[in-house]
Amino acid sequence: MSDHAIAVRSLSKSFGRKDVLNDIELTVRAGEFFSLLGPSGCGKSTALRIIAGLERPDRGRVLLGGTDVTDTPPHRRPTNLVFQQGALFPHMTVFDNVAYGLRARRTGRAEITRRVAEILDVVGMSEFAGRAPSTLSGGQRQRIAIARALVGRPDVLLLDEPLSALDLGLQLRMRRELRSLQRQTGTAFVCVTHNQSEAMEVSDRIAVMNDGRVEQLGTAEELYRAPVSRFVAGFIGENNLFDTAPDPDSPGRSRADGLTFPVPGGGSPLVAVRPEFIRVVGPLDHGAVGDAVVRSVGFLGARIRIVLETSTGREVLADTDAHAASVTVGATVGVAVDPARITVVPADGRAVRAKGAAG
Structure with missing residues (x-):
């Protein structure tokens, strides 16, 4: 069993004449909170979508747990993806939203009940199981979206700007909750964000991206105290x-x-x-x-x-x-x-x- 949750090797991707990713090399360790950080258009979301299987690279490989999944469709990868808005089903209760993926896999009713109750307890939403998503706050809806992604026990949880739609106070609280949740579950989290303070607060390591390349990869302290390029020196902090x-x-x-x-x-x-x-x-x-x-x-x-x-x-x-x-x-x-x-x-x-x- 590999101690790497994700290994991205020589990954490149173009859309038309625009090179979006240029020979990307990344490794995410098992149980790590990892962030892809950079300005809009740097290629971080494209990299996440390729890891999820929603885009195909022009060149390079994606390995999950040591297995090459470059040609594996999204539904057969041990990953789940959480988007900015959570994308909950409005006509379903909280319980049914979380249970949706398990039912699609024909999981037994008793097992569904047990696992949904377990994950709702982890995200602190047990008392809302019978509620409609429209009755929840933005932060509560995002917690349900994360619970729905985690209930299937993926090896990797992918988060695409998960807090950007929330107000600042809620963002700060959700950062702590995300980090706590990742530690509780031991699942590798890969988060795409343009918010450097968010990435620095929650991440074990951060890949700073610019113009389709990884400028530097390291801990928040390494990026802050020892930038390796002009871009990183100017982008991380003031x-x-x-x-x-x-x-x-x-x-x-x-x-x-x-x-x-x-x-x-x-x-x-x-x-x-x-x-x-x-x-x-x-x-x-x-x-x-x-x-x-x-x-x-x-x-x-x-x-x-x-x-x-x-x-x-x-x-x-x-x-x-x-x-x-x-x-x-x-x-x-x-x-x-x-x-x-x-x-x-x-x-x-x-x-x-x-x-x-x-x-």
């Missing part, structure tokens, strides 16, 4: 990106937009610094990498967002503790960065087969 050049007056340092960074190694690296790692200090303080003018100060609850402008007109974002902020709009300040918090992004452009892509 970042200040600087295209630097060697400082002729200071060996081992690089300059960009009026700031000087302690970046060894020469060349012209792309430097990334998260807003929370930029400190506002006195203009002449030791450790300042340059000066800037405070253009705005915004209250964000536990932190303050300071927008700075360098001598070249470049905007730099800095976040600081709300209780420690004492800056004035229009003031000239120093910009300080801990060298350990500077990320040098590889200069090879795009990581088509990024570190970790083989699982």
Whole structure:
């Protein structure tokens, strides 16, 4: 038995003249919560549909549990797919919606009753078994859709933007519920989303996709702290990106937009610094990498967002503790960065087969 729930090998797909997927390599481990994350049009939903069997690849293979299912129709794959809206049958009760797949397989009545009751208990919807879907909230309907997908005990549950139709408060609650449900069942979940905070909160690992390719695959922390491309550095969280050049007056340092960074190694690296790692200090303080003018100060609850402008007109974002902020709009300040918090992004452009892509 393979310890991989899914293995996607050299997968490519085009629609007309548009290449949607380009030589994709992915491995999802058994019992893992895995997310495909990226902007609209990056190919993530197409990859999910190919795994589900709803689309055929032009090239490449899909293996589920070690078995090649590239040519296997959807209904014969050990997967189930949950869509954005859940797609419940409005004329059926909650119980009948969940039981639908089992009845289609001619499962015995007693077994259906037992398994539906069991999964409704897992998703916290037992008391709604006799209700119509129209009487439920959006979050409740989505839980029923997930229960219907899980009752057949698939090896893999595929989720296509499952929370995007919900309001923000409900999305936040459903994230926790999804993660808890995945841990309870031990089923491998593969979730497609464009919401990076959603992916980072619930996922064991994330594949960041762009333009039909996997830019990077790793944990949320790896993607945040060690991006391997300009796209990942700019897409995951907020970042200040600087295209630097060697400082002729200071060996081992690089300059960009009026700031000087302690970046060894020469060349012209792309430097990334998260807003929370930029400190506002006195203009002449030791450790300042340059000066800037405070253009705005915004209250964000536990932190303050300071927008700075360098001598070249470049905007730099800095976040600081709300209780420690004492800056004035229009003031000239120093910009300080801990060298350990500077990320040098590889200069090879795009990581088509990024570190970790083989699982």
